[in-house]
Amino acid sequence: MSKMSKQARAREFNAASRQSIKERDLYQCIFCRMGYHMEDVTWYGQQLQSIMHYIPRSRGGLGIPQNGALGCQSHHEMLDNGNKGRREEMLQLFRAYLQDHYPDWSEDALTYNKWG
Numbered sequence: 001m002s003k004m005s006k007q008a009r010a011r012e013f014n015a016a017s018r019q020s021i022k023e024r025d026l027y028q029c030i031f032c033r034m035g036y037h038m039e040d041v042t043w044y045g046q047q048l049q050s051i052m053h054y055i056p057r058s059r060g061g062l063g064i065p066q067n068g069a070l071g072c073q074s075h076h077e078m079l080d081n082g083n084k085g086r087r088e089e090m091l092q093l094f095r096a097y098l099q100d101h102y103p104d105w106s107e108d109a110l111t112y113n114k115w116g
Contacts, residue, residue, distance in 0.1 A: 010112050013051050013063035020065045021051055029072035030097055045074030052076050054094050060111040066102050067110040
């Protein structure tokens with residue numbers, strides 16, 4: 001098994017971060033709680049939940065609670081794939097949600113900095 005780099009580890013949500021996010025989000029997709037475009041959400045898609053990155057791993061987004069939220073499969077795919085042109089709107093809602101929970105929230109603190 002290959003060893004993950006320090007940067008790759010920093011971009012993954014560890015068990016403590018995942019638990020913190022699930023508790024903060026009351027074990028429910030943040031977009032489902034907002035009632036966001038529910039016409040495109042399936043029952044099955046709601047059952048499968050995972051942690052969504054606000055700043056994606058591919059752009060150095062860290063695996064910390066301030067960069068994540070619980071999402072159902074339907075909304076996670078909607079966000080990641082940008083289907084139906086909703087990505088920007090979803091990111092605005094995601095940003096506002098995180099800012100509500102972390103008064104000192106800053107996008108600058110969400111990316112990996114090897115000097116940091």
